[in-house]
Amino acid sequence: MSAPKCLILRAPGINCERETLHAFARAGGAPSFVHSQQLLAQPERLDAYAILAVPGGFSYGDDISSGRVLAQEIKAALGERILKFTQRGGLVLGICNGFQVLVRLGLLPCTQGRLEEEVTLTHNLSNHYECRWVTLQTTKSRCLFLPAGLTLRWPAAHGEGRLVARDPALQRLLLDEGYAAALYVDAQGQPTERYPQNPNGTPLAMAGLTDRSGRVLGVMPHPDRSYLPTHMPDWRRTQIERGQLPLDGDGMVVFREMVRLARAEG
Numbered sequence: 051m052s053a054p055k056c057l058i059l060r061a062p063g064i065n066c067e068r069e070t071l072h073a074f075a076r077a078g079g080a081p082s083f084v085h086s087q088q089l090l091a092q093p094e095r096l097d098a099y100a101i102l103a104v105p106g107g108f109s110y111g112d113d114i115s116s117g118r119v120l121a122q123e124i125k126a127a128l129g130e131r132i133l134k135f136t137q138r139g140g141l142v143l144g145i146c147n148g149f150q151v152l153v154r155l156g157l158l159p160c161t162q163g164r165l166e167e168e169v170t171l172t173h174n175l176s177n178h179y180e181c182r183w184v185t186l187q188t189t190k191s192r193c194l195f196l197p198a199g200l201t202l203r204w205p206a207a208h209g210e211g212r213l214v215a216r217d218p219a220l221q222r223l224l225l226d227e228g229y230a231a232a233l234y235v236d237a238q239g240q241p242t243e244r245y246p247q248n249p250n251g252t253p254l255a256m257a258g259l260t261d262r263s264g265r266v267l268g269v270m271p272h273p274d275r276s277y278l279p280t281h282m283p284d285w286r287r288t289q290i291e292r293g294q295l296p297l298d299g300d301g302m303v304v305f306r307e308m309v310r311l312a313r314a315e316g
Contacts, residue, residue, distance in 0.1 A: 052316075054309055054313055056074045056079045057082065057095075058082065058084070059084060059086055062109065063108040064109050065105075066105040066275075067083060069277075070274045073277040074309065077308070078313070081103075089127075096128065096132075099140070100312040100315075100316060104120075106272060112147070115150075116147060117151035117153070118150075121150075129165070132165070133157075136263055136266060142266040143266075143304065143308060149269055152266065160261040169216060171213055174249065178209065179208065180211070181207045183283055185235050187233050187235045189230055189231060189232065191264070193260035194265060195308045200303065201235070201239065204269075204272055204275070205275050206249045213259070214253065224254075225256065229260055230259060232257045233257055241254070241255035243255055257270055273300075273302070277299050279297070279298060281301070
């Protein structure tokens with residue numbers, strides 16, 4: 051069976067595309083870079099892929115607000131094609147700045163099935179850029195490729211990561227209706243809004259969202275910076291205690307599960 055084709059989007063200011071491409075290749079996918087201007091000029095190129103990934107970084111220098119410019123470009127050129135991509139079986143991943151792009155595009159959480167900005171990712175309550183390891187717990191969510199019940203350590207690196215719904219009632223609905231795919235947890239494994247375990251102060255501890263279909267995932271912390279065992283902060287201790295390193299770091303599960311699902315459905 052052929053490897054699922056993965057479109058790794060490049061754009062001015064994105065700086066995590068190489069890690070994202072390597073992670074998908076390691077998972078058995080067939081990733082390739084496509085610059086945003088190429089995709090905007092030829093939106094039909096998206097139809098040749100099974101997976102679309104929007105990596106982290108600072109697209110367009112995060113002018114206006116994080117991810118806003120790239121989101122508006124995509125919405126103007128691709129628009130409903132993005133929704134049709136998921137409806138025909140495509141999978142989408144947005145990491146950090148990529149998550150911000152998908153939120154401002156209206157693809158997440160997309161509770162009504164249309165491109166509408168329902169939530170925002172605003173400034174951290176600490177009022178500065180946060181760069182630290184966090185612990186996440188995956189929930190029993192709508193997401194088709196992120197298993198529930200996992201405890202994962204990924205690094206967070208963002209200044210605008212506080213996820214807030216436009217309607218306060220929607221914040222609770224996202225959790226209750228399975229849109230919240232991952233939560234920040236404390237040392238006891240309990241969801242937390244406390245700093246620094248929750249580095250941005252997001253209400254109800256939400257660290258990532260999926261959409262109505264479960265085919266789109268956006269996360270603020272970086273699986274692309276924790277997919278190798280040597281990425282993990284205690285990898286030397288793990289190697290000594292176990293006598294060898296595990297095959298993967300904690301972030302690799304996202305890439306493996308996306309490729310597995312794309313291959314199964316392809």
